[in-house]
Every structure is written in structure tokens, then in C-alpha cells.
Amino acid sequence: MIYEEKHVWSILLRLYHWSLVIALIALTVTGFYINAPWTQTTLEGTGLYPVQTMRNIHGLAGYLFTAAILARLFLLLFGNRQERIMSMLPLTRRNFRNMINAVRAYLYMHDDYTEVRLGHNILAGTSYILTFIIALFQITSGFYLRLPENTFWQNWGVTFFGNQQYARFIHHLLMWYFIIFTVVHLYLVIWNELKHRDGLISSILSGNKFRLRKLK
């Protein structure tokens, strides 16, 4: 069998992916902490400022998250063929068929993808676009909470969430979306890797996937 190596993911996309991983871990850990700070420094005058530190890390990670999402926005519009928005959504007939195909494959209704795509299958692509939109809401609520007196964020925050408490509530709910997304994402990546052996997992590090060369 002859495999050829194909370039799939740009450096920016891989950087985006891993920045997001780091940001999400930091944000979730510090986020849980900020919601229910479990340390109690009954010793006064220690100057450790645990809550303040956690909030600072949360803010920093928030900026990393925002930068990553902005990079993804750029790639959605100007990235390579696999990274663009049009190859992720079921908007063409071909893409729509691919999505149905992927759903059936995930339901074990058939065993192989007849069409092996280099990029995301459309089901995955659509879920990433959904996640992208949710990330925008997360960023808006985050900045609304972080910079309460900034009129720009206040405008958006009041429009989408109403008062700060509701923004906090939705911010917290959406964090659970990212946790659950991560679990499902990891599982499906492993599942696909075992099924297709095209180097899916390593592609997010190396940028390349492997494809069976068609024998003519």
C-alpha cells in the first residue's frame, strides 16, 4: 500500500487549536475557582491574594482564548481549502450528502466513508461552527463581566444577556458546553483515528494527513 502525505492544516490553525486547549483548561479550572473559591486564608496579612491571582489568570487565558477565536475567524474566511467556512457547513449538495454519510457512519449504519475528505467531515465541521458561535457569546459575556464600565461591552452585554448576573449565569452554562464538547471531541477523534488510520491525531501537530494513493 502506498500512502501519500498531504498538507491539511496550516501553522496558524494548529497554533489556534493548541492555544484553545491551553486557554480552555486554564479558564475552566480558574472559572470553577472563581465561582466557588475553596481556599480560606483565615490568616490575615499574608498577602497571597488567591482569588485575585485566579482572576488574573482567568483574564489572561481569556485574552488567549479571544486571540485563538480571532485567528480561527481569519482562517474561516481566508484559510486553506480545509479551513474555510464553506467546506465545513452542509450548504452544498455534496457537503450535505457527506454530513448524512457521517451521521450514518457514527451510528454504525455503514462501515466506511466512501468519500474520504482531507478536512473535517461536515458533521464535525458544523459542530465546530456551532462551537465557534458559542465561543463568541462566551467572549462577549466574559468581557462584559471583566470590563463592566466599558460602554462597548455594556452595549453588547445588555443586548444579549441583560444584567451582569444573567451574563454570569450564561457564561457558566456555556463553560459546561465546552467541557462536554471536549469529552465528545476526544472520543470521536480517537474513534476516527482507529477507523481510518489516516493520521488524524498527528495531523493537528504535524499539519499533514495520509491518504491512500489511488492505483491507476
Add this chain to the structure above:
Amino acid sequence: MTDTAQSTDLKLQVDRRGFLKGCTMVAAALGISEAMIPKLVEAATSAQRPPVIWLHFQECTGCTESLLRASHPDIGRLILDIISLDYHETVMAAAGHQAEKSLHDTLDKYAGKFLCVVEGAIPTKDKGIYCKIAGRTAVDILAEVAPKAAAIIAIGSCATYGGIQAAEPNPTGAKGVQDLVSGTPVINIPGCPPNPISFMGTVLHYLTFNRLPVTDNLGRPLFAYGRRIHDHCERRAHFDEGRFAEEFGDFGHRNGYCLYKVGCKGPETFSNCPSARFNDVDVWPVSVGHGCIGCTEPNFWDTMTPFYERLPNVKIPGIGTVTDIDSAGKTILGVAAAAVGIHAAIGIGKKVIKGCGCKNETKES
């Protein structure tokens, strides 16, 4: 009885010292320079007292009470002396037809010049029949008065955002003034009840500069509602240091630690409570050991409850189950994990039955 008579007497004497003190306090609350105080005094004492019509709708009169009777006698008297309160159901001497006449006289005589203060929400359901005064609905009265007013001050959480009447399920369709009035400038002084100083500041600002103060996105004057309570709370150092009251009456509570974990809504609420404080004795809820409940925010009865928890509960539509956000999150995570497990098991099961379904190997053979 005598007490009530005194506080409702419209011709109360205010001595000059007390009066100046009141003006200075308001100037401080407004954040305007000391040099402006004479102008403020002038505006407050000018012969041309602007007529004010004070409308009461769905409310408990708490806002009026806090304004008139609380320990701000100077300010309580000031408001009655600097404006001409032509119609105010709680304090006016007139009653019945006389009262209605005084309302209509003002409407005719001072059209476009009087200030309108609204206290209480306006029920809009079933043609507004849930609140009637002199046989007319609140909706009608507001619709008549509002276009003729120079400006409207909505006082209290009810008049601004609907208040408790508008809380789920809002049986009377109660709404705040800003949702019903267009064309006339409306300023919101939310709070349950609002600090009289925020109201006074707005009135004096209007008299001094002839326009309403700058507001935020929710129509609240920035001088009073421009800052988050949490960002100027005296317990903030305890918050940053991670020193919390875990429950009421515990070690942390007795030592004045931050009330975040017993549900303080200071981090979500914009108001001047920590700096303006209440009742001339320099207290506000957090200073006496109770968290803020967020009464100056829109729909606070729905969004700030439970008052002693950090976040609202999750209502699962259809089933009607109510649970806190993290147990809901954990449940969904559990379901997702179970789905993943089942999915994997089916895959493995199929392999065990069919043998390796590996595509590449099949192709090779």
C-alpha cells in the same frame, strides 16, 4: 399621627445650614465641583419652582416613604421646598375631585414644563384594568401625562423595570415606564427603594443644568449607577484575599469577611450604595453583614434569586425540574459520557462479532 402630619407638611421650614448641607451632599453624590454648589443652591431656591406631578401606580409606596420619612430630613424637606409638588397622592392635602383638578390644572398650565415622577409599574394586560385611579387605568393616565412632561423620572425598581409585579409569571403584564413612553426623555432611578440621594441628585442636576444627567445603557444616571458595587466595597480586600463568610454567623461572618459565598450580588450590581450609604448613619447592607441582592438591576427578582446562592437555578423546560447549574452540568456530562461509552461498546462489539473491519486490510485482500 403627629409624625405623619409633620413629614407630610408641605411647608416645612428648612434652616439655611441644613439646606446648604443637603446641597453639598447632593453635589458630592453628583460628583460635581464645589464651585458649582452656589449654582445648585440658586437653582434649588429660585422662585421658579418647577411643578412636579408624581404618579403612583402598582407599588408599595416604599420609594416615597424612603424619600420622605427616612433619616434624610434635610433632603426630604428640600424636595418639598425646591419643587412645587402639585400632585402626589401620598402627601397632597387635596383629595377626590380636588386632587384630579389640581392634576389637570398643572397639565394644562405647565404643559411641556413640568417634571413627571413615576413610582410603580404599569400593568398592561387586559387593557390595564389591574391598576385604576379615579376610574382610569394607569396606562391611560401615563399616556395622558407623559407627552406633556418635560422629562420623566422613574423612581424605584417597579417604575423602571417592572419590579416584583413584573417577576415571573407577571400576571398583570406589568411594565416599566421606559417600555411604554417614547418621545419624552425618561431617566431611571432603580432600587428597592432607591437611595433618596440618587433621586435628589437627578432632580437638582435637572434644575441646575436644565437637562438630565448622563446615563448608562439602562437609563440610569452614571453619577449614581456608574460603578459596580463590588469594585468599591469595603470588604473587597477580603474577597481578593480569599477570606469568606461560608455561612451566616460563622467565624468569617463575625469577622467581617466578604459575603460572596453567601450570595452577595455586589459583583453584578451597579449602584452607589457603598459610598452614598443610607439613612445618615453610614450603613448599607454589606456593612451590616448581609449581601447585596442586586435591587438596582433589571428583573432582579428573577435574575438575582436565589438571593443566598451565587447563580440562578436552571429550569429544565417541560419537566419543570429546578436544580443548580453545576449539578445540571454534571448530569449532562454524565449522559454524554454514558453515550460515549455505549457508542464505543457497540463498536467493539461489532468488531468482536465481525472480526476486524479495518478498511485498509479489506482493501488489500
